Amino acid sequence: MYTVPEKQPWTVIMPLNTEEVLRIAGDHLQELSGHKFDVLTVEPPVSPEAAVNLSKIVSKLSPILGNLIEFNVVEYLDDQDEFAGQGTWRRQDPGFPDAVFDGVVPQPGFEIKAWFPLSTEITARFKDSQNHFTDENTNVCMLAWLPEKILYGKPQIIDVVIVSGKSVAEARDNHYHNPPHYIVQEPENTENRTSNLQQTNTNGYRIQDPTEEQLRAAERLIASWGNDGHIYKPTPEYQAQLRELMNICNYRLDTNYAKMDRIVHPGLEAFKARVLGIETEGMTISQWANLFRASARAEAKLRKAIKAQETAEEKQDENALEAALRQIHAAEEEVRHADEHVARILEERLNIKEADADQLLE
Numbered sequence: 001m002y003t004v005p006e007k008q009p010w011t012v013i014m015p016l017n018t019e020e021v022l023r024i025a026g027d028h029l030q031e032l033s034g035h036k037f038d039v040l041t042v043e044p045p046v047s048p049e050a051a052v053n054l055s056k057i058v059s060k061l062s063p064i065l066g067n068l069i070e071f072n073v074v075e076y077l078d079d080q081d082e083f084a085g086q087g088t089w090r091r092q093d094p095g096f097p098d099a100v101f102d103g104v105v106p107q108p109g110f111e112i113k114a115w116f117p118l119s120t121e122i123t124a125r126f127k128d129s130q131n132h133f134t135d136e137n138t139n140v141c142m143l144a145w146l147p148e149k150i151l152y153g154k155p156q157i158i159d160v161v162i163v164s165g166k167s168v169a170e171a172r173d174n175h176y177h178n179p180p181h182y183i184v185q186e187p188e189n190t191e192n193r194t195s196n197l198q199q200t201n202t203n204g205y206r207i208q209d210p211t212e213e214q215l216r217a218a219e220r221l222i223a224s225w226g227n228d229g230h231i232y233k234p235t236p237e238y239q240a241q242l243r244e245l246m247n248i249c250n251y252r253l254d255t256n257y258a259k260m261d262r263i264v265h266p267g268l269e270a271f272k273a274r275v276l277g278i279e280t281e282g283m284t285i286s287q288w289a290n291l292f293r294a295s296a297r298a299e300a301k302l303r304k305a306i307k308a309q310e311t312a313e314e315k316q317d318e319n320a321l322e323a324a325l326r327q328i329h330a331a332e333e334e335v336r337h338a339d340e341h342v343a344r345i346l347e348e349r350l351n352i353k354e355a356d357a358d359q360l361l362e
Helices: 018-030 048-078 165-176 212-223 236-246 266-276 285-315 318-350 357-361
Strands: 088-091 099-102 109-115 138-149 152-164 182-185 203-207 251-253
Touching: 018 048, 018 109, 018 138, 018 152, 048 088, 048 099, 048 109, 048 138, 048 152, 048 285, 048 318, 138 165, 138 266, 152 165, 152 266, 165 182, 165 266, 182 236, 212 236, 266 285, 285 318
Parallel strands: 109 138
Antiparallel strands: 088 099, 099 109, 138 152, 182 203, 203 251
16 A cells, blocks of 8 residues: 655745844854864973063964964854855955855844953954944954963963944943044045945044143034033034034044053953953963063063163263163163063973973974
């Protein structure tokens, strides 16, 4: 007797929207905490002194790791089952944001920032205009990384945070903008230019040596804008008012503008505190960072003293030369003490011992 086979149910793939793509991708990115990169390994230093020197240059790996992380993030997201048949993750270089998803409109994306927490601060910048985030389709993903053993081993992601790109742009503008003393300005309208020539970044301008008369005139102008005249707005109308203000006082471009360590974004500040509080090898990351910075500060003093010596010699100023030589001697002692302290801690915490001389060239 012939039996009619049962019909197999069709699998219907529901299309994802922008919000869902960002949520799913964000969940997967959070899972990268603890991930190690096998493509790069820093070998253990052969002596405490070598470890001290390594502590002064290991941050130079940050640009390399930043690019590696961008490549890995795109490949990692593209391998996730939820995105199969929905679209493709792609890296933009150059371009903003770093990773975008082709297949959904408005196009979801992530601006990816790598942070080496033993450096002085989060040096990555975020300058894109608020006007680019009206669709809430771009998030910022910051990944903190360290070598497995503080200074050596494979690079390892130790924590991840994801925040709205719009919230970062708003926090930046609200933090910096303080007319007439500080002005944030939008890029000019370049929509008619080709994509590689379009301007997307805001800039910060600091007032330069204003007179009392200029300040009074500036305050009168700002008062004429209404009660919310001091509140930043990325609108063409408000930008025109700011240009009028800049005709009253002199302003200079602020080269430190928009560093993410200075934006005072609540989510990024909480992430920074969390990372610096992580304990590894018997000390918090904040304690490790302060240890290495003491040596760096001493070296900065030495460089400054040497520069003063060179200037005194050029001017043939005996008094200044004598003072510079005293500063050099004091700075050299400070460097020596700082380096000895670092070497002692590294020997105790990381068990770094003096190796055989033959190992130095292996």
